[in-house]
Every structure is written in structure tokens, then in C-alpha cells.
Amino acid sequence: GSLLFQQVPMVEIDGMKMVQTRAILNYVAAKYNLYGKDLKERAWIDMYVEGTTDLMIMIMHLPFQPADTREKNLALIIERASSRYFPVYEKALKDHGHDYLVGNKLSWADIHLLEAILMVEELKPDILSAFPLLQAFKGRISNIPTIKNFLQPGSQRKPPTDEKLVAFVKKVFDM
Numbered sequence: 001g002s003l004l005f006q007q008v009p010m011v012e013i014d015g016m017k018m019v020q021t022r023a024i025l026n027y028v029a030a031k032y033n034l035y036g037k038d039l040k041e042r043a044w045i046d047m048y049v050e051g052t053t054d055l056m057i058m059i060m061h062l063p064f065q066p067a068d069t070r071e072k073n074l075a076l077i078i079e080r081a082s083s084r085y086f087p088v089y090e091k092a093l094k095d096h097g098h099d100y101l102v103g104n105k106l107s108w109a110d111i112h113l114l115e116a117i118l119m120v121e122e123l124k125p126d127i128l129s130a131f132p133l134l135q136a137f138k139g140r141i142s143n144i145p146t147i148k149n150f151l152q153p154g155s156q157r158k159p160p161t162d163e164k165l166v167a168f169v170k171k172v173f174d175m
Contacts, residue, residue, distance in 0.1 A: 048109035
């Protein structure tokens with residue numbers, strides 16, 4: 001009875017039971033001043049986040065695809081990261097001339113991009129070799145104390161999807 005649409009995720013915060021991923025993330029970002037100073041900055045943050053999400057969804061679906069198409073889809077992910085997504089962020093950092101994607105302040109677009117970079121690096125460790133500004137960005141954002149702590153082994157960050165998790169998910173969803 002607590003889930004608005006009878007599905008997760010749900011976060012209890014500030015006396016509310018919030019559902020829907022984007023609503024939760026927008027609320028948390030705004031609450032902790034990670035969502036820009038005005039509507040224009042929020043629009044840029046939203047555009048960057050949505051683009052990054054598109055790449056991340058491709059990666060999250062990969063382990064659940066049939067084995068005979070997985071290699072082809074992995075190549076597509078690497079190609080898209082290298083030619084569609086990462087060049088946009090490299091250019092944004094160059095044109096903007098600041099350490100962050102929007103304004104000169106950390107936003108949730110930066111945190112989201114870091115997670116996408118880490119996910120792609122799990123598939124192709126040298127993916128950033130052609131993107132020096134993204135390499136520097138990754139170093140800066142990864143070294144923010146709370147993020148650095150979160151990235152340490154044993155933290156709550158979820159490990160890459162392995163065969164055991166794939167089997168469990170397939171069982172739960174009767175796939």
C-alpha cells in the first residue's frame with residue numbers, strides 16, 4: 001500500500017514515500033543543491049543526464065541479452081560511447097572551460113557521467129584514451145571525498161553484473 005504504482009524503487013525522505021527513479025533523483029539533487037542555479041542550468045543537467053542514461057541502459061541490458069547477440073551489442077556500446085556520447089562531454093568540458101559540465105559547480109549530471117564512465121570502463125578499460133578532458137574529469141570527480149569513499153571496495157556501490165546475478169534475475173522474472 002505504500003508504493004504509488006505498486007513498484008520500486010521507493011525512497012522515504014522528508015516524510016514522503018517517493019517513487020519513480022527520475023522524481024527521486026531530481027528531488028535529492030535539488031535538496032542537496034546539485035540541480036543547477038536556474039531553469040537553464042537544470043535543462044542542461046537534464047539533457048546530459050538523459051543522454052548518459054541512454055548509454056547506461058544499453059550497458060545494463062547487455063548481460064541479459066542472448067549470448068549470440070551479446071558480442072555485437074558490446075561492440076555497439078563501445079562504438080556509441082566513443083563516437084556519440086563521450087565526444088559530447090569532451091566538447092562540453094572544453095567549450096565550458098570549467099571543471100564541471102554545468103556552471104562551475106558539481107551537479108548530478110557530473111555524478112551520473114562518472115558512473116557511466118565507470119560502467120563503460122568495465123567493458124573497455126582504455127575507453128577514455130582518446131578523451132583527455134574526460135580522463136581529468138573522472139580523476140577530479142572520483143577524488144571528491146564522499147565519492148572517493150563510495151568507490152572504495154566494500155562500499156554500497158553495486159558490483160558489475162555477473163552470471164550469478166543474471167541467473168537470479170532471470171529466475172525472478174521467469175525469463
